[in-house]
Amino acid sequence: MNAHLQPTGSAYFLTQETQQTERHTLSVLVDNEPGILARVVGLFSARGYNIESLTVSETEHGRRLSRITVVVVATPKVLVQIKLQLERLVPVHRVHDLTAEGNYVERELALIKVQGTGEHRAETLRLAEAFRAHIIDATVESFVFEVTGKPDKIDSFIALMSPLGLVEVVRTGLAAIGRGPVGM
Amino acid sequence: MAEKMTGAEMVIQALADQGVEHIFGYPGGAALPIYDAMFQQDVVQHILVRHEQGATHMAEGYARSTGKPGVVLVTSGPGATNAVTGLTDALLDSIPLICITAQVPTTLIGSDAFQECDTVGITRSCTKHNYLVKSVNDLPRILHEAFLIATTGRPGPVVIDIPKDVQFAVGEYYRPEVESLRHQSYRPRVDGDLKAIEAAVDLMLKAERPVFYTGGGVINSGPEASESLRELAELTGFPVTSTLMGLGAFPASNPQWLGMLGMHGTYEANLAMHDCDVMINIGARFDDRITGRIDAFSPNSRKIHVDIDPSSINKVVQVHVPIVGDCNRVLEEMIRIWRSKTNQPRTEAIAPWWAEIAKWRAVGSLNFKNSDTVIKPQWAIQRLYEATKKQSKEVYITTEVGQHQMWAAQHFHFDKPNHWMTSGGLGTMGYGLPAAVGVQVAHPDALVIDIAGEASVQMTMQEMSTAVQYRLPIKIFILNNERMGMVRQWQDLLHGSRYAHSYSESLPDFVKLAEAYGGRGIRCENPAELDAAIAEMLDYDGPVLFDVIVEKDENCLPMIPSGKPHNEIILPDTANLGSIIDEKGRQLV
Numbered sequence: 001m002n003a004h005l006q007p008t009g010s011a012y013f014l015t016q017e018t019q020q021t022e023r024h025t026l027s028v029l030v031d032n033e034p035g036i037l038a039r040v041v042g043l044f045s046a047r048g049y050n051i052e053s054l055t056v057s058e059t060e061h062g063r064r065l066s067r068i069t070v071v072v073v074a075t076p077k078v079l080v081q082i083k084l085q086l087e088r089l090v091p092v093h094r095v096h097d098l099t100a101e102g103n104y105v106e107r108e109l110a111l112i113k114v115q116g117t118g119e120h121r122a123e124t125l126r127l128a129e130a131f132r133a134h135i136i137d138a139t140v141e142s143f144v145f146e147v148t149g150k151p152d153k154i155d156s157f158i159a160l161m162s163p164l165g166l167v168e169v170v171r172t173g174l175a176a177i178g179r180g181p182v183g184m
Numbered sequence: 185m186a187e188k189m190t191g192a193e194m195v196i197q198a199l200a201d202q203g204v205e206h207i208f209g210y211p212g213g214a215a216l217p218i219y220d221a222m223f224q225q226d227v228v229q230h231i232l233v234r235h236e237q238g239a240t241h242m243a244e245g246y247a248r249s250t251g252k253p254g255v256v257l258v259t260s261g262p263g264a265t266n267a268v269t270g271l272t273d274a275l276l277d278s279i280p281l282i283c284i285t286a287q288v289p290t291t292l293i294g295s296d297a298f299q300e301c302d303t304v305g306i307t308r309s310c311t312k313h314n315y316l317v318k319s320v321n322d323l324p325r326i327l328h329e330a331f332l333i334a335t336t337g338r339p340g341p342v343v344i345d346i347p348k349d350v351q352f353a354v355g356e357y358y359r360p361e362v363e364s365l366r367h368q369s370y371r372p373r374v375d376g377d378l379k380a381i382e383a384a385v386d387l388m389l390k391a392e393r394p395v396f397y398t399g400g401g402v403i404n405s406g407p408e409a410s411e412s413l414r415e416l417a418e419l420t421g422f423p424v425t426s427t428l429m430g431l432g433a434f435p436a437s438n439p440q441w442l443g444m445l446g447m448h449g450t451y452e453a454n455l456a457m458h459d460c461d462v463m464i465n466i467g468a469r470f471d472d473r474i475t476g477r478i479d480a481f482s483p484n485s486r487k488i489h490v491d492i493d494p495s496s497i498n499k500v501v502q503v504h505v506p507i508v509g510d511c512n513r514v515l516e517e518m519i520r521i522w523r524s525k526t527n528q529p530r531t532e533a534i535a536p537w538w539a540e541i542a543k544w545r546a547v548g549s550l551n552f553k554n555s556d557t558v559i560k561p562q563w564a565i566q567r568l569y570e571a572t573k574k575q576s577k578e579v580y581i582t583t584e585v586g587q588h589q590m591w592a593a594q595h596f597h598f599d600k601p602n603h604w605m606t607s608g609g610l611g612t613m614g615y616g617l618p619a620a621v622g623v624q625v626a627h628p629d630a631l632v633i634d635i636a637g638e639a640s641v642q643m644t645m646q647e648m649s650t651a652v653q654y655r656l657p658i659k660i661f662i663l664n665n666e667r668m669g670m671v672r673q674w675q676d677l678l679h680g681s682r683y684a685h686s687y688s689e690s691l692p693d694f695v696k697l698a699e700a701y702g703g704r705g706i707r708c709e710n711p712a713e714l715d716a717a718i719a720e721m722l723d724y725d726g727p728v729l730f731d732v733i734v735e736k737d738e739n740c741l742p743m744i745p746s747g748k749p750h751n752e753i754i755l756p757d758t759a760n761l762g763s764i765i766d767e768k769g770r771q772l773v
């Protein structure tokens with residue numbers, strides 16, 4: 001069901017997909033054990049699910065738990081499957097579809113290298129200030145900015161830098177967490 | 185009580201503590217410490233196979249026929265890669281296996297050492313779970329946890345990869361408490377939601393055209409689940425059909441039995457599925473060989489789905505009442521609630537439905553034209569079935585993959601669960617012979633028959649040697665059509681009868697081959713002699729290769745062809761297969 005439009009080698013997947021795809025942020029609590037990332041990523045590739053971004057790091061050292069934040073684009077039906085398939089993995093504790101649950105905050109961090117001199121350099125600095133980008137490295141002809149925010153804010157900043165001498169971008173991918181006092 | 189021992193000894197000790205009596209394996213450098221530990225005990229008996237794929241199918245047959253996990257032991261590198269087909273087969277058919285693979289020493293991992301392969305990487309997607317054991321201190325927990333994971337929830341294969349230095353290392357062995365070892369994240373749900381079960385029974389109480397659609401989950405849930413299914417069927421009076429994997433859970437001799445459903449299922453089963461108003465799926469997964477065209481699948485029914493795996497629900501077909509739980513527990517609840525509401529089956533209300541089913545049955549979708557001159561494969565299976573019914577022994581059937589497999593499912597009838605072993609999900613040619621070996625190891629006094637095709641059986645033929653070594657009197661009943669019959673049939677159906685590589689040319693002389701292995705070979709091509717030849721096979725106290733020369737171009741019918749819904753099934757009297765499927769269907773096979 002994950003790959004409706006590709007022939008599956010079976011006679012029977014004739015139905016055209018009618019549902020629209022959506023972008024959802026999932027938060028996955030897992031045991032931090034060797035191979036866990038490969039298990040999660042392998043599941044996505046084996047079943048033909050699309051990953052937009054994925055971040056992972058140990059978050060509770062004492063209990064050896066990691067949190068994976070993964071952004072996927074899929075139809076509502078496939079989104080349910082992704083959650084259930086992830087939950088089948090033995091070291092996966094819980095999966096939350098933060099987008100479906102609604103109440104969460106998300107942030108991404110990007111490092112952005114821009115080169116330029118003269119008027120371009122001044123304009124770059126003015127825009128960086130507007131976006132609250134921090135300068136974390138500078139030479140006479142370049143800056144590295146650190147900018148944090150929602151992905152679309154980072155997208156806009158990159159778009160603005162592009163004509164001003166954008167050299168390269170590194171992004172962490174999304175980290176997301178539910179609002180309010182309770183944890184997952 | 186902790187006890188000091190080597191990792192290799194822990195492996196054997198854990199197997200013994202888990203009640204394992206037999207393991208199927210093949211030695212090699214990296215596995216030698218475990219083999220050495222095995223040599224020094226006699227609790228666990230090792231069956232030496234001829235190819236690691238054979239070991240995995242033996243373990244599957246063993247597991248399927250006993251309800252206990254099957255255990256495999258192989259060496260690193262090629263030993264592990266040879267096991268991959270059987271692991272995948274077990275994953276798709278939800279068979280509990282423990283596969284212990286030896287690995288090069290931890291210090292050499294990643295160096296492309298001799299006989300090194302990334303076993304956990306290779307098997308990650310074909311196991312329910314797998315482990316690479318890096319320290320002997322983790323070994324006791326992992327060994328026992330592996331059994332828990334393989335056998336609970338939706339069963340499946342688990343690989344434990346043990347480097348050679350870990351096998352040599354000395355540590356403390358202990359048997360962990362089940363609760364303490366349970367992976368905190370692994371909690372399969374077994375009790376169905378009561379509200380959902382009540383909603384299901386409410387639907388059943390109002391049904392006018394109901395059908396039970398049962399699957400391998402009923403078998404996996406244990407013999408009690410088959411009992412419960414029989415009871416619920418009797419209470420309700422509803423018709424019952426089953427997938428290939430579920431045969432035997434409901435007795436084929438019961439008048440409520442419709443036969444198998446799906447691509448080669450009976451007319452009555454498939455039409456009942458198509459026209460029903462309430463479908464009660466117990467432990468089946470809406471596989472594409474069952475549903476046919478999804479958008480035309482049982483268009484007017486309310487669907488109830490009982491499955492222990494939450495991800496099976498709504499994966500393929502949207503259902504109205506999903507119930508996540510163990511089949512037997514849910515069936516028991518259904519029985520209790522049904523009883524609390526009525527003490528009558530819905531005989532009258534569903535009488536018109538049964539009348540309709542009777543008309544479909546009268547079509548005789550499994551009929552075939554018999555012959556006096558050549559043995560028809562369906563007839564051969566019917567004769568085999570009749571002969572085995574007279575036996576006092578328990579009868580277990582395994583199969584290979586192809587037409588003979590479908591004919592066996594259609595014409596051999598099962599009244600008990602765990603007596604039918606076949607490769608359903610993966611469709612693995614070469615499954616049946618080693619599976620029969622595994623079944624015979626578990627049931628030394630039973631009659632175990634592999635209904636085979638001449639092409640499939642050659643894939644794992646070497647396990648005849650295993651059967652001879654351990655005096656396992658398996659019977660290999662080869663329906664020899666000198667064709668990869670199923671491939672030939674599809675070429676007729678879809679590819680203008682251009683038989684690209686679907687002949688079995690230069691076949692071995694199976695009689696001589698049997699003798700070469702030290703077994704008995706029998707050949708029969710005359711219908712008049714078949715019964716006597718079958719009797720000879722059954723009477724021989726040792727492994728037999730029985731070469732039944734059958735009609736070469738028989739088609740396996742009925743068949744729901746590509747791109748067609750259930751009610752467009754091809755029945756046996758259809759003359760020309762080639763004209764049935766349109767261009768669109770052809771591309772979708």
Ligand SMILES: Cc1ncc(C[n+]2csc(CCOP(=O)(O)OP(=O)(O)O)c2C)c(N)n1
Pocket residue numbers: 584585586587588589611612613614636637638639640641663665667668669670671
């Ligand atoms: C390992 C493997 N390779 C290929 C196939 C594809 N396949 C399905 S049935 C079949 C032919 C089987 O021929 P035979 O065993 O003689 O059985 P028959 O159909 O003639 O009864 C083939 C090649 C398969 N199922 N498994």
Ligand SMILES: [Mg+2]
Pocket residue numbers: 586637638639663664665666667668669
């Ligand atoms: Mg054949």
